[in-house]
Amino acid sequence: MSLVDELYKEVILDHYRHPRNRGTLADATLVVQGSNPLCGDEIELGLRLAGDRIEAVAFTGRGCSISQASASMMTEVIKGRTLAEAAAILETFKGVMLRNEPAERLEDLGDLEALQGVKRFPVRIKCAILAWNTLQEALTLVRERLDQG
Numbered sequence: 609m610s611l612v613d614e615l616y617k618e619v620i621l622d623h624y625r626h627p628r629n630r631g632t633l634a635d636a637t638l639v640v641q642g643s644n645p646l647c648g649d650e651i652e653l654g655l656r657l658a659g660d661r662i663e664a665v666a667f668t669g670r671g672c673s674i675s676q677a678s679a680s681m682m683t684e685v686i687k688g689r690t691l692a693e694a695a696a697i698l699e700t701f702k703g704v705m706l707r708n709e710p711a712e713r714l715e716d717l718g719d720l721e722a723l724q725g726v727k728r729f730p731v732r733i734k735c736a737i738l739a740w741n742t743l744q745e746a747l748t749l750v751r752e753r754l755d756q757g
Contacts, residue, residue, distance in 0.1 A: 619722035623677035628684050633666045638749055642742030644734055649675040653742045657750070660691045672735050674726060679739035681719045686743070695747055698740055705733055 633639075636654035643650045649671030656664040665683045669676060682701075686694040701720060703709035705727060714721040726736045 613725060616722040616725045619719050620673060620677045623680040623719065624673035627667075627676060627680040629666050629680065629687065630668065631666045632668060633664055636664075636666075638746060640742050640746040640749065642738055642745065644671070644675070644738050647672065647735065649735055649738050651675065651679050651739050651742050653679070653739065653746055655746055655750075657691075662686050662689055662691070662694055667739065671738070672732075674723070674732055674735040675738045678723055678736045681723070682739045682743060685718050685720060691747060691750060694743065698743055698747070701740055702737060705737055 632652075633654035633656050635656055637657040639652060639654045641650070641652045649669070651667055651669040651671075654666045655662055665687050667679045667683055669679060685697055689697070697717060700709075700713050700717070701723075704711055704714055704724060708727075711721065711724040714724060723736050726732050
């Protein structure tokens with residue numbers, strides 16, 4: 609295993625063992641659940657919005673280290689961002705993971721770069737994107753609410 613692979617593995621394990629933003633938001637603007645029924649991974653994502661900004665974010669769930677670490681990393685990078693910024697980060701992450709866009713696009717997004725190694729194991733990609741699919745559903749719900757307005 610290369611030094612970079614070892615570093616990435618440690619970052620993922622750190623987020624799994626010491627997840628950031630784990631818990632529930634009692635005053636969440638919305639709560640969305642996501643699951644991967646084939647492997648049993650589950651995520652519940654809560655967002656508290658202040659206008660168009662994600663003021664607070666939290667998640668609960670269970671599953672493999674990759675799904676839980678990815679949720680932890682995602683919450684860190686979207687907290688405090690606008691909805692548009694969160695949507696752009698989501699597209700960047702999914703582009704790298706699903707469409708083979710350059711991994712360098714993740715360099716400015718904190719620990720997310722560590723998940724690029726998951727691409728070598730295609731069956732695990734669904735684990736890494738579960739939280740992101742849940743975020744995408746949340747952003748869609750927010751847009752629908754704003755459109756109904």
